[in-house]
Amino acid sequence: MTDNNPKPPPDTPDSDDFCNQWSFELSEYMQFDDNQWMHDDIPSFSSENVSNQVHQPSNVREFEGDESYFEGSSSRETGGRENRQVVRERFAFKTISEIEVLDDGYRWRKYGKKMVKNNPNPRNYYRCSVDGCSVKKRVERDKDDPRCVITTYEGNHTHPSSS
DNA sequence: CGAGTTTGACCTGCGC
DNA sequence: GCGCAGGTCAAACTCG
Numbered sequence: 001m002t003d004n005n006p007k008p009p010p011d012t013p014d015s016d017d018f019c020n021q022w023s024f025e026l027s028e029y030m031q032f033d034d035n036q037w038m039h040d041d042i043p044s045f046s047s048e049n050v051s052n053q054v055h056q057p058s059n060v061r062e063f064e065g066d067e068s069y070f071e072g073s074s075s076r077e078t079g080g081r082e083n084r085q086v087v088r089e090r091f092a093f094k095t096i097s098e099i100e101v102l103d104d105g106y107r108w109r110k111y112g113k114k115m116v117k118n119n120p121n122p123r124n125y126y127r128c129s130v131d132g133c134s135v136k137k138r139v140e141r142d143k144d145d146p147r148c149v150i151t152t153y154e155g156n157h158t159h160p161s162s163s
Numbered sequence: 164c165g166a167g168t169t170t171g172a173c174c175t176g177c178g179c
Numbered sequence: 180g181c182g183c184a185g186g187t188c189a190a191a192c193t194c195g
Contacts, residue, residue, distance in 0.1 A: 110168055112187060125186070129167080138186095 092152040100124065100139050100149050105161030108137065119143040133158045 095102065112125035121141035128135040135155040142148035 107167095109166080111189095113168090113170075114185065114187095117184065123185085 090152065090154045092150060094142065094148050094150050096145075096147050097149050098147070100141070101126070102149070102151065106130070106135075106157065116140065121146065128157060130157075130159050 101108065107129040108126040109129040110124060111127050114123050114125070116123045119140060120143065123138055123140040126137045126139065135153065135157050137154065138150075138152040140150050142150055
């Protein structure tokens with residue numbers, strides 16, 4: 001990873017701080033919290049790791065209509081193996097990027113890849129490689145706009161970033 | 164050699 | 180009860 005990310009990812013997403021901490025462009029972001037999600041104004045953002053920087057505010061509406069995304073976020077918890085009453089810190093955002101794995105200052109290990117319904121692009125599953133940290137993230141490309149990468153974080157890091 | 168990736172199999176919940 | 184879909188596991192493989 002790089003040394004360009006002195007701050008850890010947002011355990012408590014906050015629009016301006018969140019965007020300033022991360023070195024990639026956010027075209028959309030939203031928070032999942034107890035089946036609620038929200039999106040804020042599109043932040044201005046300077047990127048060092050994202051090659052194409054194009055803001056598309058209109059994508060918010062497209063994202064709201066992603067049924068598969070709602071499914072996975074509101075009812076299914078880790079394959080349904082855990083009690084759905086367990087609410088984890090979870091938030092997702094959409095970026096316009098050629099690369100799927102954004103450099104957020106943590107080390108991630110890929111543990112699964114799956115084709116999902118209603119999306120020709122595979123969904124990739126990552127887990128924080130730090131021992132004892134159970135943070136996971138899912139990364140998939142938007143079915144309507146392959147330039148957009150939808151990243152969903154789940155859980156809180158129990159350690160500082162590796163950078 | 165260790166860390167990370169790939170990929171098919173497996174498990175579980177949900178809808179019909 | 181069965182099939183489908185999403186998520187995870189783990190062995191094999193790759194790479195530095």
